[in-house]
Amino acid sequence: MTMRRGFVDIDETQIHYRISRPAKPTGKRPLVLFHGSPASSITILPVIDRFAKTRTVIAPDTIGQGQSGAPAKDDLSMTEVAEYAWRAIDPLTKDLGPVDLYGYHTGAAIAAEIAIAHPDRVKKVILDGVKAEPVAWAKDYVASLDKRKSIDQEGTQFFKAFNDQRNVFLFWPPHQKSAANARRTGLPSADYLHDAVVDGLAGLRTSHIAYKAAFSYAADKRLPLLKAPTLLTASKLDMLYAEMPYASKLIPHAAVKPHPHETLATTGTKEEVDDLVKMMSDWLDS
Numbered sequence: 001m002t003m004r005r006g007f008v009d010i011d012e013t014q015i016h017y018r019i020s021r022p023a024k025p026t027g028k029r030p031l032v033l034f035h036g037s038p039a040s041s042i043t044i045l046p047v048i049d050r051f052a053k054t055r056t057v058i059a060p061d062t063i064g065q066g067q068s069g070a071p072a073k074d075d076l077s078m079t080e081v082a083e084y085a086w087r088a089i090d091p092l093t094k095d096l097g098p099v100d101l102y103g104y105h106t107g108a109a110i111a112a113e114i115a116i117a118h119p120d121r122v123k124k125v126i127l128d129g130v131k132a133e134p135v136a137w138a139k140d141y142v143a144s145l146d147k148r149k150s151i152d153q154e155g156t157q158f159f160k161a162f163n164d165q166r167n168v169f170l171f172w173p174p175h176q177k178s179a180a181n182a183r184r185t186g187l188p189s190a191d192y193l194h195d196a197v198v199d200g201l202a203g204l205r206t207s208h209i210a211y212k213a214a215f216s217y218a219a220d221k222r223l224p225l226l227k228a229p230t231l232l233t234a235s236k237l238d239m240l241y242a243e244m245p246y247a248s249k250l251i252p253h254a255a256v257k258p259h260p261h262e263t264l265a266t267t268g269t270k271e272e273v274d275d276l277v278k279m280m281s282d283w284l285d286s
Helices: 041-051 078-093 106-117 138-143 156-170 190-202 207-215 219-225 241-250 270-285
Strands: 002-009 014-021 031-034 057-060 099-104 122-128 230-233
Touching (some): 041 057, 041 099, 041 190, 099 106, 106 122, 106 207, 230 241
Parallel strands (some): 122 230
16 A cells, blocks of 8 residues: 555646555445545545555545645635546546545535536445535634735744644634534644644645635535435534434435544544444445
8 A cells, every 4th residue: 555646737727636555456446535624635644544455545635725726716616626626536537437435524515516417437425524504603704714814924824724723623613712612522643733734834825715615515405416325424523413414314315324433533543543444435335
């Protein structure tokens, strides 16, 4: 199993991706994984590494986030975000047959939109913490996402990038830092925070674009169009765990299986992540 990184040219920009293959062919379908916002595929490395033991995995950085280039405009729909991702993935997978998709948070919406648009190429879909219900505070939170004004000669952007990555584990929504909004997830490792902050800085000027699209995603209209076999999952400590029942009404054919442990994959032990990936792999292979 060897991790490689690369870029795919699309008309507007370049999309960065990570790819890993098992040491020997296993006959299992390739899996494409999409991360949450505002981050990069480095934040789901524990899941990527476990899946790559048994199948080829490809994990792109969302357009405008991580090491991927910026989109040509500041306002995108989730359909557009997903189509940019698919245009990068298509040349990497078109000779491999049907693929499975996994998406976390923003990545779940991307995976759903790709499956809706390209049903002939997508076999199964895992939505890990899909944003399905509107929330009253969304407008205020979206207004706080654009960090371009934090870039100054005092290095304010470096402090904000770190605090933004840390605070999402401490509060939800992270712009409302009160006891009522405190989470009990605990912090991830220092190495995780470092890697997430570095990639967050790389996309600081444009990471808000896809994140905004996720909060304006019309899940009630789009998710019912998803026809591929779908697994809805989330950790009990995930802020979107409570939305699974609503999402399951939008996708009546979906299977619903919470994570086997309440901890997040980003804060879980090796054994907990192994159990999570086994649960999802068993469903993909069933």
